[in-house]
Amino acid sequence: MQDCRILITRPEPENTLTCERVRAHGWTAVSLPMLDIAPLENADQLAQIRSQVFDIDTFDYVIFVSKNAARIACKWLDACWPMLPIGVHWIGIGEGTTNTLREEGVPALSNPGHTTEALLDWLKPAKMTNQKILIVRGQGGRPELGLKLEERGAKVSYLSLYERKKPRYHAQTFFMLPDINLIWVTSGESLSxxxxxxxxxxxxxxxxxxxxxxxxxNQQAIEMGWINASCAQGADDNSLIKATEFHTGKQND
Known part of the structure; x- marks a missing residue:
């Protein structure tokens, strides 16, 4: 597996960046996004987003659930806040999300893990009581984080910035792809x-x-019939590259 051909399923624009990193490692990147990210754009939605962003200084914590949430939110913050408000704790779930925020000048922290569950373990339950928390996400995101925070006494609001759509592909798309050795998926919806x-x-x-x-x-993949699923312990490029190096090392032994 010296010439490892990896199917990359991230949404754009992250897919292109990940493909570049894969090629820099000497592997072949095969791009096939399994999610399309579409920022919300009708007038009512934009007015609601603008109003929420202007009120972002009223929150104790702002939690970004994905790189797309961080990327789109930073554009809104730039437009509405020439200087970021003081006293807000900015948190990204996972290394990639946190780095996206930091690159845009948002002093974000990240939990030691890479998942919603790890974030909940990291946030001390006693400190959540009566805390105002804004969760920045796409429409219809997983409810677990908000529900668990509310159970701890937090006051949770949501800022939805985009919708996720299933890309449209035909049989010919798959027929034209090169042979694949390995697949990366970075979310449950992409996997589905x-x-x-x-x-x-x-x-x-x-x-x-x-x-x-x-x-x-990973459990979801097994239930869907993938017989060789492994957990990379993160959706960021570094975690996936490390897991790929481990996998290809095993294949070459």
Whole structure:
């Protein structure tokens, strides 16, 4: 597996950046995004977002659930806040999200783990009582984080900035792809979309090694019939690269 061909399923624009890092490691990157990210853009939605961003200084914690949430939110912060408000704790879930915020000048912290569950372990329950928390996400995101924080006495609000859509591919798309050695998925929704297409067009891919970002998504992959799923312990490039190096090392032994 010296020429490891990796299917990259991130949404754009992150997919292109990840493909560049994969190629820099001497592997072949095969791009096939399994999510499309579309910023909300009708007038009512934009007015609601603007109002919430102007009120962001009223929150004790602002939690960003993904790189897309961080990237789009930073554009709104630039437009509404020439200087960031003081006294807000900015938190990114995972290394990639946190780094995206820091690159845009937001002094974000990150929990030691890479998942919602790890963040909940990190946030001290006693300190959440009556804390105002804003969760920045896409429409219809996982409810677990907000529900658990509310159980700890926090007052949770949501800022939805984008919607996730399933990309449209045809059988010809899969027919034209090169042979794949390894697959990266970075979210449960991407995995679900990929599994639907694979079942239709390339069911043999279910035997390929697939790297997932968390134990939850890894279990989801197993339940969907992927027989060689492994957890990379993170959705960021560094975690996936490390897991790939481990995997290819095993293959070459």
């Amino acid at each position: 979309n990929l599994s639907e297409y694979v079942t239709l067009h390339t069911p043999e891919w279910k035997t390929l090694p697939i790297l997932t970002p968390s134990i939850r998504v």
